Amino acid sequence: MPEFRTWNLDQFKDWIDMCLHCGACYARGPIVPHNWRELPPHEYAAPHKKCPPFEYFKFKNHSPQGRQILASLIFNNRYEIDEEVIRSFYSCTSCAMCNDICIPYQPLYTVLAMRQEIVEKGLEIPSRLKKITDNIQSSGNIFGRKKHPKTLENFSLPETGEDIFYSGCYATYLQPETALASVKILKSAGIDIAHLGDKEGCCGEMLKQSGNMKLFKKTAVENVEKLKQAGAKRVIISCAHGYSTFKNDYTNPHVVGVLPFEVIHITEMIASLLKQGRIRFSKNLNQTVTYHDPCFLGRQGGVYAQPREILAAVPGLTLKEMGRYGKWSYCCGAGGKVTLNAFPEMAKETAKERLLEARAVADTLVTSCPTCLAHLKKTAETEGIDIEIVDLSMLVATAMELSD
Ligand code: SF4
Ligand code: SF4
Known part of the structure; x- marks a missing residue:
């Protein structure tokens, strides 16, 4: 198996013709990885719909196989990158369903x-992605906000320590309640948690997603250095995108490589604290919920069990799974924030489908990523879908009856 995460375009050129054109990655029906006979049923029972942009556009250029064909033509100098090619490659939500198939x-x-090839050739990327790149460079966050909100101010957290909470852009600026809940839980479990405050910068995920690998690498190196200087031994992250970026991308030998600290998602941390008896619930929630696996925590992070262990431990909570869950969970449509910005209509339609799927089994949808949370909440509101949407950390803080 080649190392596909090296971002070495010459290496890609050697492997670009590997596609078997089998269609398993996007074709309708419950099929099937190539080795399906060797797998238990849940492993190969892929859902009817697989690739969200293909489902939205219904055109093969927006499917994994279609993109393989285009990439092969382009890397073999038989086709030029044009506007439609750029649209095809930026409509991918990075849900990673095709990687599992x-x-x-x-x-x-x-x-x-x-x-990466599109950016290196100096071609135009979707304008809202370009704006986000500019924002990260000018303000250190994807929103271009000049002032860091005082979200965690009440806790007077130190800026140095062995356990550092990394909040990330979405939790810091858009969904501060997720960051607040995470810090309350960690503190009540006796963790001496620190936070970089104004020094915390964007993880750079959007730079990677946009194809700007040079800027991404620079951002990654700076972030790791800041956390190292602050004394981090563990970096605890409540954002699924930040988690995957630190864990999967920073560790790439072409980016930073081995990190001087451990990277932990808040759900892994809460599940571990529960096992140690350091988290106690005092409130019965008396609710039926369903759980949406964020693509960057599930398929891209392998964290499926811990959120469900936490939900099982909360008093009065019943978990009802949607038809598509775990490794076959369908994307919420936010698409690593790329499709949310470049194809907002597709992002909305995908979220709507996921919300209706959740609404069919429960009154509350729980997730563990501030990007999924924000996008699903906004879509439920604009589309009039009556369902409560919460982050798992907020649910845990409520069951623990934690106040400021
Ligand atoms: S990219 Fe899709 S069509 Fe090509 S080999 Fe993989 S599953 Fe089959
Ligand atoms: S990562 Fe998801 S959206 Fe992108 S090509 Fe694969 S299945 Fe389609």
Whole structure:
């Protein structure tokens, strides 16, 4: 198996013709990785719909296989990158469903390689992604906000320590209640938690997603250095995107490599604290909930069990799974924030489908990513879908009856 995460475009060129054109990554029906006979049923019972942009556009250029064909033509100098090619490669939500289906190939990494090629050739990327790149460079966050909100001010957290909470752009600026809940839980469990405050910068995920690998690497190196200087031994992250970026991308030998600290998602931390008896619930929630696996925590992070262990431990809570859950969970549509910005209508339609799926089994949808949370909440509001949407950390803080 080639190393597809190297972002070495020359290496990609050697592997670009590997696609078998089997169609398993996007075709309708409950199929099937190539080795399905060797797997238990849940492992190969892929859902009817697989690739959100293909489902929205219903055109093969927006499927994993279609992008493989385009990439092969382009890397073999038989086709030029044009506007439609750029649209095809930026409509991928990075949900990684195709990576779980395709055994000989990892289609998502071809998308990222092609975005890198587009940026390196100086071609126009979708304008809202360009704006986000400018924002990160000028303000250190994706929103271009000049002032850091005082979200965690009440806790007077130190800026140095062995356990550092990394809040990230979405939790800091858009969904501060997720950051607040996480810090309350950690403190009540006796963790001496620190936070970089104004020194915390964007993880750079959007730079990678946009194809700007040079800026991404620079951002990654700076962030790791800041956390190292602050004494971090563990970095605890409540954002699924930040978690995947630190854990999967920073550790790439072409980016930073081995990190001088451990990277932990808040759900892994809460599940571990529960096992140690350091988290106690005092309130019965008496609710039926369903759980949406964020793509960057589930398929891209392998964290499926811990959120469900936490939900099982909360008094009065019943978990009802949607038809598509765990490794076959459908994307919320935010798409690593790329599709949310470049194809907002597609992002909305995908979220709507996921919300209706959740609404069919429960009154409350729980997730563990501030990006999924914000996008699903906004879509439920604009589309009039009556369902409560909460982050798992907020649910845990409520069951623990934690106040400021
Ligand atoms: S990308 Fe993989 S799953 Fe999709 S058509 Fe090609 S070989 Fe088959
Ligand atoms: S990562 Fe998801 S959206 Fe992108 S090509 Fe694969 S299945 Fe489609």
